[in-house]
Amino acid sequence: MNPKEILNSKLKEVYPDIEFSLEVPKDKSHGDLSTNIALILSKSLKRNPLDIANEVKDKLEQFKLEFSNSISVVNPGFINFKFKDEIYFNVVKDILTLKDKYGSNNILKGKTVLIEHTSPNPNKEFHLGHLKNNVTGLSISYILEACGAKVFRDCIDNNRGIAIARLMYGYLAHAKKDNSLPTSLEYWFEHKDQWLTPTEANKSPGKFVDELYTKGSIDFKESKEVEEFVRKLVVDWENEDIKNLELWKLTQEWVWEGYRQSLGRVKGWKFDKIWHESDIYKKGKEHVQRGLELGIFKKLDDGAILTNLKEFKLADTILIKNDGTSLYITQDLELTSLKRKEFNPDEMYWVIGPEQSLAMKQMFAVCSQLGFGEYSDYHHIPYGFILVRDKEGNPTKMSSRSGNQHSVNDLIDKASEKIRGYITTDLTDKEREEVSEKLAVASIKYSLLKVNRIQDQIFDLNTSIALEGDSAVYILYSNTRILSLIQKSNIDVNLIDNTNLKYVNDIELELIKYLSQFPDTLINSYTTYSPNDITNFIFNLSQSFNKYYNEVNILKEEDKLLKDSRILLLKAINIVFENSFKLLGIESVGRM
RNA sequence: GUGCCCGUAGCUCAAUGGAUAGAGCAACUGCCUUCUAAGCAGUAGGUUACACGUUCGAAUCGUGUCGGGCAUACCA
Numbered sequence: 001m002n003p004k005e006i007l008n009s010k011l012k013e014v015y016p017d018i019e020f021s022l023e024v025p026k027d028k029s030h031g032d033l034s035t036n037i038a039l040i041l042s043k044s045l046k047r048n049p050l051d052i053a054n055e056v057k058d059k060l061e062q063f064k065l066e067f068s069n070s071i072s073v074v075n076p077g078f079i080n081f082k083f084k085d086e087i088y089f090n091v092v093k094d095i096l097t098l099k100d101k102y103g104s105n106n107i108l109k110g111k112t113v114l115i116e117h118t119s120p121n122p123n124k125e126f127h128l129g130h131l132k133n134n135v136t137g138l139s140i141s142y143i144l145e146a147c148g149a150k151v152f153r154d155c156i157d158n159n160r161g162i163a164i165a166r167l168m169y170g171y172l173a174h175a176k177k178d179n180s181l182p183t184s185l186e187y188w189f190e191h192k193d194q195w196l197t198p199t200e201a202n203k204s205p206g207k208f209v210d211e212l213y214t215k216g217s218i219d220f221k222e223s224k225e226v227e228e229f230v231r232k233l234v235v236d237w238e239n240e241d242i243k244n245l246e247l248w249k250l251t252q253e254w255v256w257e258g259y260r261q262s263l264g265r266v267k268g269w270k271f272d273k274i275w276h277e278s279d280i281y282k283k284g285k286e287h288v289q290r291g292l293e294l295g296i297f298k299k300l301d302d303g304a305i306l307t308n309l310k311e312f313k314l315a316d317t318i319l320i321k322n323d324g325t326s327l328y329i330t331q332d333l334e335l336t337s338l339k340r341k342e343f344n345p346d347e348m349y350w351v352i353g354p355e356q357s358l359a360m361k362q363m364f365a366v367c368s369q370l371g372f373g374e375y376s377d378y379h380h381i382p383y384g385f386i387l388v389r390d391k392e393g394n395p396t397k398m399s400s401r402s403g404n405q406h407s408v409n410d411l412i413d414k415a416s417e418k419i420r421g422y423i424t425t426d427l428t429d430k431e432r433e434e435v436s437e438k439l440a441v442a443s444i445k446y447s448l449l450k451v452n453r454i455q456d457q458i459f460d461l462n463t464s465i466a467l468e469g470d471s472a473v474y475i476l477y478s479n480t481r482i483l484s485l486i487q488k489s490n491i492d493v494n495l496i497d498n499t500n501l502k503y504v505n506d507i508e509l510e511l512i513k514y515l516s517q518f519p520d521t522l523i524n525s526y527t528t529y530s531p532n533d534i535t536n537f538i539f540n541l542s543q544s545f546n547k548y549y550n551e552v553n554i555l556k557e558e559d560k561l562l563k564d565s566r567i568l569l570l571k572a573i574n575i576v577f578e579n580s581f582k583l584l585g586i587e588s589v590g591r592m
Numbered sequence: 593g594u595g596c597c598c599g600u601a602g603c604u605c606a607a608u609g610g611a612u613a614g615a616g617c618a619a620c621u622g623c624c625u626u627c628u629a630a631g632c633a634g635u636a637g638g639u640u641a642c643a644c645g646u647u648c649g650a651a652u653c654g655u656g657u658c659g660g661g662c663a664u665a666c667c668a
Contacts, residue, residue, distance in 0.1 A: 027611065035608065039648060049648065076648055078611070121668065162667060304666055315595085317667040320658040328668055355662050362665095384599085385661075396660085422630060437628095451605060456598065456661070457627060462617090463604060467630050471604080477630050485627060524608065536606065539615080550632045551622095590632075 001515075003067045007060075011037060014059055031072070031080035032513065038077040049053060049077025085509055089501040091516040092565075093419075096498060103518045103579050107526070108149035114345040115141045118268065119155045120351070123167045124254045126211035127232025128406045128448075128459060129353070129388050134268040135445045136383045137351035137454060138532035138585045141270075141456030146583060147526050154273040156335055159252055160281060161328065165233040167209060167255075168247050169226065171195065178386045185233075189243040200255055206258025206409070207518070208429040209251065228360035234325050238281075261409055267443050273342070275335055281326045286320045287370055298370050312365040312375070314500065315358065319366070330503040337372045345482060347377060354382035354454075369522055376440060382530050384456040386448075395440050395458050406459070408444070415440035416464035422467060425591050435589050440465065442586045446472035449584055450535040470539050472586060477587055479577045480592050482570045487555055493566065493571045501565040508569060509581045514544060518576050522583070531584055538580045543571055 001009070009021050020037035038053035045052065051074040060071055060079075069082040117137020120130060138153070145151045158164075173183040175196045177587035181187065188195060198208035200346045219226040229378055236244045263269040291297045297305050297319060304322040309315070319330055326562045339348065350360060360380040368375040387395040388404045398405045420436040427435065447464035467473045486493065503509055517536065554570070557563035581588050 021608075021610085023608075023610090025611075028606085030611070034610085036649095039610085042648070048665060074611080157644080158668075204638070224656070282630095286639085297610090300666090302666090306665070317663060317664095321666045323666085325666090352661095353668095354597065356668075358663055359668075384597085387661090417628090424630090425628070432625095455605080456596070458604070466617075471616085471630090473630055474616090477628080481628060481631085488627065497638090520608090531608085535616095543615085546631060547633090549627080555627045592628085 003065075003087060004083075006067070007033065007081065007130075010060060010065075011035065011056075011582070012532075014056075015041065024357055024513075025080065028510070030074075031070075033080040033081040033083070035079050035081075035380055038073075038079060042077060046512055049483070050075070055452055056058060069240050072258050085372045085503065088509065088512045088516060089356045090501065091512050092501060092569055092572045093498055093573050095515060096493070096568060099575055100579055100582070103522050104146045104148070105519060105523065106148040107523070108144060108147040111148070111346045112151045112152070112344060112478050113146070113349060114145055114154060114339055114343045114349045114554065114580055115349040115351060116154050116156065116339075117141070117351040118263070118271075121158060121163065122259050123163055123209060123213035123408045124405075125204075125409070126259060127398070127408060129351060130262075131266060131268070131351070131408050131444065132383060132448045133351060134263065134266065135380075135448050135585055136531065138270055139449060139534075140349070140351060140381065140529050140587065141585060142583045143522065143526050143529075143531065143534075146522055152244075152272045152345070153270055153337065154275060155271055156275045156277060156332075157256075158277050159248075159255075160234075160237065160277045160330065160331075162234055163213075164232065164252070165230045165237065167213040167251050168216075168218050168244075169230045170212035170214075170217070171228075171247070171251055173219065174212050174215045176199070178206050183229075185243050185247060190246065203282075204258060204261070204409070204532065205254040206262060208405075209254050209258055209409070213588055229253060231323070235323060238325055243371055260355070266408065266445070267585065268358065275329045275338070277335075280338065281331040283337075284330040284332070285320060285326055285482055287333045287337070288330060290367075291319075291370055300496070303580040303583040307362065307366055309362060309365050312361070314361055317359070317362045329359065329366070333372070334369060335369060336363070336367050338376075339369075340373060347379065348373075349379045349381055351381045351383070356380070356550055357382055383453050384451065387456060387458045389458065389460070398459075406461070411429045411444055411461070412437070412440045414461070419443075419467065419473070423592060427430055427591065431591075435592050438447050438587050438589050439476060439592065442472040442476060443589075445584065445586055446475075446535060448537075449531045452532050454531040464580065475542045477576070477592060478545050479550060479588055480590065481576060482545070482574045482577075483590060486567060486570055486574070489555060489563075489567050491567050493568060496564050496568055501559065501567070501568065502559070502561045504547075504562065504564055507544065508566065509550060511541075511548060511573065512569065515572060515576055518579075525583075534580050540576060541573065542577065 004022060015037060018037060018040055020035055020040050022033060022035045025031060025034045038049045038056055041052050050073060056079055059073045067083050067087045069084050072080050076079060117135060141151050141153050170194050172188055177194050177196060181194055198205045201208055220230050233244060237248060292299060292305060297307055300306055302322040303320050305320040307316045320326060335432035355537040357380060363374050364378040386398060388390055388398055391394045408583060416436045419439045420432060423432055423435060443465045521537045544590055554566045578588060
């Protein structure tokens with residue numbers, strides 16, 4: 001047990017049933033740990049908290065806690081503990097022993113969780129919104145895993161419905177080699193070679209699809225005829241019209257090629273299962289039909305089927321349209337049922353934007369009405385919007401129509417180009433390319449992860465690919481400095497005897513104490529589902545390390561024990577960095 | 593209208609109800625013959641939108657006001 005656990009159990013022993021806090025004070029001069037137990041007790045005892053604090057102090061001192069240097073009572077009634085420095089030396093040993101397990105815990109041991117993330121609106125080129133979902137979802141999944149859970153990751157390919165039909169229409173109308181050709185499914189079916197492929201258009205599949213989808217959507221909005229055309233495509237698709245299906249397959253192939261390329265580039269292609277809406281929507285309809293027969297839902301005069309969510313105090317929603325076709329929620333019912341069957345999870349998470357909040361609640365409610373688990377098993381994890389500044393400088397939502405939707409590929413290209421120019425280390429062209437690509441991806445991911453999950457964020461290209469300050473580059477740079485030091489020391493960290501360690505410098509002691517807080521940081525990020533606890537941690541760690549680096553010359557240290565101990569500390573910091581990067585889904589670099 | 597989220601330094605963001613609200617950027621001043629200056633040290637910048645309340649203690653909790661965003665049945 002570490003000092004915190006010991007103190008916690010002692011306090012609980014003496015004062016059972018009291019909810020108190022035991023935490024590392026922000027101000028280091030207040031000691032290593034602080035408790036408010038006397039302030040809490042003063043409420044029920046109606047006595048001066050300082051008196052109570054002194055009594056608590058006396059009781060604790062009777063335990064003769066060997067790790068404690070001093071216990072002090074301060075206004076208004078805090079009890080502060082100061083520990084012997086040597087206690088912390090064990091932290092370095094622990095980290096070196098546990099390696100990639102350092103920080104992990106077992107609070108979710110035995111639990112199976114399923115987390116849906118990055119379910120694409122795949123008709124668009126992979127953009128920042130997609131990436132925000134991907135990095136947030138993956139990071140939370142890694143955090144759950146580090147807390148001991150068995151984690152499965154899945155996504156649903158929304159490959160049917162009105163949006164897909166708008167793309168199909170967009171292709172027929174805007175990808176013709178000759179504009180005089182008719183916008184006709186039948187004509188296309190007989191003359192497919194008269195329509196462009198992405199290769200022929202000299203565009204990436206993602207961009208190709210994105211442009212056609214956007215054009216198709218504009219036409220859909222502006223023309224009644226187009227709208228009818230598109231809606232008919234949806235109906236015909238559900239009726240399994242051969243020509244319709246062939247066009248659908250063709251466009252969906254490009255969609256996925258683009259999506260797979262982009263996700264591959266950011267190393268975000270991490271799914272245990274990819275579901276396809278086209279495979280399950282029919283079963284979804286059957287669930288609705290069953291619910292209708294059971295009297296859970298009702299049929300409206302025009303034929304549409306409506307929920308009844310009074311017991312959940314939620315607004316009702318349509319489950320099947322009046323033309324008989326399904327909606328997103330229709331297939332989501334079957335999907336949720338399938339998820340339960342396949343993975344038998346204790347908890348299910350959906351990492352999806354906040355605008356879907358009501359839709360998610362409605363879906364959870366309907367699932368529980370249909371007997372697919374409890375409403376409380378389901379968790380929507382929303383995250384803040386990404387805004388950009390418009391010409392007037394006002395924050396505005398990204399949208400493809402306003403052209404301010406950053407394609408992730410373009411962003412990485414820009415960042416990578418900027419970074420390449422800064423590399424001064426002696427690297428081959430190939431290594432240089434790899435390093436700038438990794439740093440570019442890491443920078444953009446970091447900029448999305450460093451804000452509190454629920455907080456809207458204003459995205460700025462320059463700060464997101466910043467090379468200094470609170471950025472991935474700064475943190476990764478700190479890590480390469482460590483790697484460089486270890487390498488130049490010519491010491492094999494695995495061979496150093498760590499039975500005796502020596503640390504004397506204030507900053508190195510602070511660093512060690514800070515490292516000891518990593519496990520608690522992970523727990524915090526789990527309880528809030530917020531990866532930014534981790535980014536905050538490694539940024540602060542980087543600052544402390546760089547301060548240390550500037551103040552202490554490690555390689556020139558002549559005291560062998562001190563020098564070896566410091567190299568081991570460096571290794572420990574490196575391990576915590578790497579563990580954090582894994583939790584964030586960020587790749588590190590060896591040199592830069 | 594109703595529901596949900598948000599409002600912190602010029603800008604972008606931190607801060608399990610806890611002690612003097614912190615960083616980064618931008619601005620200004622210093623530090624490379626010294627382990628990677630993509631770095632470090634320093635100056636300046638605040639009525640935490642506003643009001644009232646709960647509490648020993650409020651940016652944080654409650655109520656209200658103002659401002660912004662999202663959702664609000666046949667998009668997702």
